[in-house]
Each structure stands twice: as structure tokens, then as C-alpha cells.
Amino acid sequence: MLYFSKLRIICITLISLFFIFISSSNLFNSNNFLFDKKINLGLDLQGGSYLLLEIDNTPVIEQKLQNQIISLRNYFKEQKIRLNNFKITDQSLSFSVKKEFKEVVLNEFQNEESSINPYYPRFKSHQFDIIEKENNFIINFSRQGLVELKTSSQDQALEIVRRRIDEIGTNEPNILKRGNDRILVELPGLDDPMRIKSLLGKTANLTFRFVTNNNEDSFGSEKLKYEDTNEEANVSKRIILSGENLLDAQPRMNSETNETVVSFTLDRVGAKRFGKATSTGIGKQLAIVLDGKIISAPVIRDTIASGSGQISGGFTFQSATDLALLLRSGALPAPLNIIEERTVGPDLGQDSINAGIIALIIGFVLVIFFIIFKYKIFGLITNIALIINLFLLVGILTIFEATLTLPGIAGIILTVGMAVDANVLIFERIKEELKNEKNNLIAFDSGYTKSRTAILDANITTLLAAIILFFMGSGPIKGFSLTLGVGIFTTLFSVYFIARLLTVIYISRNKERDIRV
């Protein structure tokens, strides 16, 4: 165990120097440097906001089932079968049919080629499950159908969330999918996520609809509340324009009324429809509905053919800016709920960095002095290896541009504490060997050999814990397990290559002397 070839010595030296070099790039702020990679600071150290959003797919599911009613009715109408009593409750659709047709309906649903199963050819599975209960059929989304629906609404929601956040212009946001109905948003440097939270909390479903007084509207009508008062108005379900028809929206100052408004421009289809509606509906009230609440319901005075208009509704400049932003970036497919939020202010982050570094330095110095006191010259060797170990660890984190969190720093400190373990095992063993063996070289050699299994076993068990933490843990725990896990490898390298090399150099120069460990 004591022989090192020249090549090996050169390799070890080069690797050590390489990592010292790389670690040092964290200290400079230059971009044209050969290695401009740096360790990222986690949100807990640089400050920022972490938001976990969950998509509430209930409305999407109910909407899809609602659409299904029409297509089912039409499909079976062609076969002269009447379906009755359509009802949507609790994310499932129920209907009834005359007894004699039950068999037919059931067969149609299970038929893989029937056109009410458009999913089958593509996914080899049904979009819906059908069950017969009492005299009714109940249709539910199948597993596959639900996954399909969730993934697609997640994709859309992700895109809209990204647009909204980009519009606000925070630096380097991180927007990721989690599972199939969650979105993770990390916003470094943001210490007050209030505005983003309120922007993400809105679906921004905009519609223009007529206010009707008679209940005989062929599309049906519903009672909606005004945004700022408790008044209600009866609004037709017929949608004249929706947010999809908007090309642009901007906050403006109306010079006549001195009011803040949101002005919008429509696309060609939208402009045509808007023109038609305003020409036929002069004198009527057109309600502007956002997320089920009426913002305002102005009376149409004139035909608007230009394809642009204004929304007024007692906005402040801030609220007009936000509404314009929401309209520009489009509507979410479903409402988002914030189910987890963690925000750290920048000054706490800086305090944590300072505290972490102080703890690291103090812990390091204490360990170094203790080891020197305990092992003298070999303590010095251990300490050199320990310092290089730190550089290796930081270097590897730098190469992978890993994210350093506060628990991550704790992991590094813990690595410092535990890294000496392997050296201690070796030196204690050598001590024992020296008692019976006069030849230094043999004693050292067997010291290294005999302690090897214990060191490997010990490190593998810790590594197991680190790996589990890395894959099972979330956020801060991941950071801790990363430094702990990488630390195990760098520790083994520093013990078996650096410390051993230095030990070999020392004892080969002092072969004849009486060496004490």
C-alpha cells in the first residue's frame, strides 16, 4: 500500500491543483476567465421566494364532461337513442337511457373503434370509464384520461405562469413541473412575493357578454356580482368575446375622465365580432367579466369597428397595470393554489452566509488544532489533506454548478468533522502495528491494509444515508445530502492519495528513525 509511481504522483498533484484552481473561480467576478463556473447560492442564502402551485383541475374536468354531453347526445341521436337526465356531480357525469338501449350504449362505449372513443387508437386505452349504477350510467375520466388531461393543463399553465413572471421581469426565475398537477416557481432575489402571488392567483378568464333582463335568453343566463360592490346583474351565457381574442392590453390614462383604464386591441376575428355586437346592441349593457365577476358593464353608445377599446372600472395605476399584464399573458386553463411558500429576505440570507462561514472557519480551526495536538507531524499531514479535501469538495460543486444551501454548508462542516475519521482509523492502526513491528515501512503498510475494510464499510453506510436523502428529500435536505455525499468521495481521495502520499514521503525520508504516531 505504500508504493506510488511517478505517474501517479503527478496525477494526484495535477488533480489537486486543478480543483484548487476551479474552487478559486468562486472568488473572482470575471466572466472571461477560463472557468467562469460558480456555485449557485440557494434561495435561503441569497434570498428569494419559493412557491409551489397546485393546479385545481376540477373546473377543467367539469368543462370537459360538459362538452361530452353534447357530443354524446348527438352521437346517439344518429342511432335514434335518446339519452336523458344528464347531470354532472363530483367530477362525474351521469345519464339515463331506456332499458332496451342499455346494451347498445354500453357496447358503443367499449368498442375500440367507435368515434366516441377517439382516444383509443392513440393511447390504447379509454378516455372514460363507464359504470352502470341503478338505472343510470356514470362516466368518469379513466386513469389514462385523467393523466392526459392533467398533463395538458399543466403544460398550458406552465406556459402562462412563465409569461406572467417574465412580464414582471424578475431575474432568472426557475419554473419547473412537479408531478402532473404542480408547478414549482423559484424567484431568486425577490423578497416580497405579494404581487406575483396575486398575479398567479388569478385565472384571468376574460369575457364580454350582454346584460339581459329577460330570462328567455336561448343560451341561458346567470347572476354575477360586481367586482367592487355587492350588486348583481343578470348576464347572458353567450360569450361575445373572450381573452383569447386580445392582441394587446396596456394601462392608459383617459384624458377626458382622468381615470386609469386598460386599453386593448383585438385580433381580426375579435374585431369583427366586437363590431357586429356593438352595432346590433346599441343601448344595451355589455358586461366585462373577469373570473366570474363583473368589472364594469358600460352601455354601448356606438358601433366600435376599430377593434380596440377600453375597460374602466375604478382602477388604480397598479391594478390597471396588473390587469393589462394578465390579459396580455393569457388565461390559465385552471385556477392555481399556492400550497407551499418559502420566502427569505436578502438580509437574512446574508446573515446565514456569514454565520455559516464563521461556523465553518471555527469548526475547521478547532479540528485542525485538535488533530495537530493529537498526531503532531501526521496531524499536519492530515490537515493538509483535509484542506485539499475542502478544495476538492468546493471544486466539484463548482464544476456541476451545484446549489449551495444553508444545510449544505452544515454538510460541509460535518464532512470536515467526519473526514478525519478515516485518517484516525489508519493512524490508530499504525500505532498498534508499531508496537509489535520494528520496521516502519512494514508497520505503516499493514496499518493501511488492515484499516481498509472498516473505512470502506463506514463510508458506504454514510453514503447510503446521503443517497436516500438526496432522492427522497426536498429542497434544503437535498443540499445537505449533496455536500455530504460528494464529501465522502473527496474524503476517500484525500485520505488514500494525498495523506498517504505525504505519509510515504515522510517515512521514506526517516526510515531508520523511531517514528511515533
Next chain:
Amino acid sequence: MISFNKYYNKFNILSLSLVSISLLLLIFKGLNFGIDFKGGTLIELRSNDNKINVSTLRDNLNQLSLGDISVKNFGNETDFLIKFENDSKKNVIEEIKSNLDKSFGNSFSFRRVENVGPKVSAELLKSGVIAISIALILMLIYIWIRFEWQFSLGAILALFHDVIVTLGLFSLLSLEINLSIVAAVLTIVGYSMNDTVVIFDRVRENLRKYSDIKIYELTNISINETLSRTLITSITTLLALFSIFFFGGEILKGFSLAMIFGVIFGTYSSIYIANTVLVRLNVSQKTILKEDK
């Protein structure tokens, strides 16, 4: 040579009672789960007005009827930690902010806000329990492969002892259990295993070396031979941990405290639990013969 084996029985009784007390505490007193596992809202505030204290702050917050609200100093006199169960009222933080501004002027800065919904906290708790269980099982398997089953049992009993007693102590002192405590517990598991493995490795070696010494004596020899390593490693690890505890800031306090307990229990259990299991199972030279063939 220290006769550790003289106290095997006494310390076994001590450990048994510690574990039973801890279990009773865990069952009847329970753990003080933080918002990570219970759900709720946590706010860390710093005031620049040193007249504001915990009770004035609490009175102010009680106006908002947020339910059971806890207000504590955090680290020093001007830092406060507020915790409450959030019934998902949406703008509660904004509300608190404006209420504080109204009563105290602009004297607070919000240093940290954490809000964990009930669904997420339930998931975090579940994944924490799963992580610890998987870790224990994997290590059991690893030790089983590397040693005989008697050793594996000894190591696992030592691990359970450490984890249960550490959690019991957290329950006794009402210290908060959060995500970083799970990390600490897993590291304790790793550390305790590490310690046990080193002594077991020596026991196995000595079983081969001395054919006529009974396991009762043999464990004692092995403990003594590895004692200085055990102590030095514990001391260096504790040095690092104490430095995190005292200088690493408030947030790492719980984590480092759990680790400190764990290292102490881990060192103790490798000597007095892992080894006594070998003695009680009557491990002899024959036990490892199979392996040598």
C-alpha cells in the same frame, strides 16, 4: 484496559429504560412538529424598535384572530418568530403587514415567510418517514451482507436506540421537528452505523485471531483497541457540530442539536448496545467460520 464489559448489564437496563421512557413520551406527549409537517405559517420578523417585545407583538397579532398563535424571540431581543395554523385565508401575510405598520409604524422587516399547506405537510411527513425507514432497511441489508445476522441485529438495535432516544429527548424538551431534523436523524443513523461497523470489524478480526477467548472478553478487547479512534472521531465531529450550534445561526440550531445528541448516543450505543447483542446471542468463533470457508 478499561473493563467496559463489567457494566454491560447495568447499561443495558439503562438503555432499556431510556428507550421505554422515550417511547412513552412519543406516545403520550408526542412530538412538536413544525410547520413543515403540520402545515401552517411561520414568519420571522426583525424590529428596529427595541421597545417592542413578545407580549406587545402578540397582543397586536391577536387583533387579527388568527387562532392559536405563537410568538417567540428568535436568537435575540429584536428578532421574533411567529407561528400559526393557517386556515388558508389568502392575504393573511399582507393583513399582518398592514396591521403591524398601523400599530408600530414602519419598524418591522419580514426576514422570512414560510407557508406550508396541509397537503404538502402530510406529504413531507410521509416522505420523511419513508426515507428513514428505507435508510434503516438498506443498512440492515448492507450489514447482513458484510457480517453475520447477529451483527446485523446488534447494529440495527443500536440504530433504533439512537433514533428513538434522540426523538424522545426532542419530545421531552419540546424541540421542534422540521425537515432538517429528518436530515439530522438520517445522518445520525449513518454515523451510529459507522461507529458500530468499526468496532464490529475489530470483533470479527479478533474472533479469527484468538480462538480461545469468549465473546464477553473479546468485545471488551475490541472496544479498547478501537477506543481512541472512537473518542477522537467523536470529538472532532462534536467540535464541528458545536461550532455549527454556537455560530451557525438560529436556523441550524435544531439540526446541530439533534446531531450532537445523536453522536453522543451513537458512540454510547456502539459500545453498550451493539456489543452486548453479540454477547447475548453468544456469538463465537464458530459464527464466522461459515464466512471464512
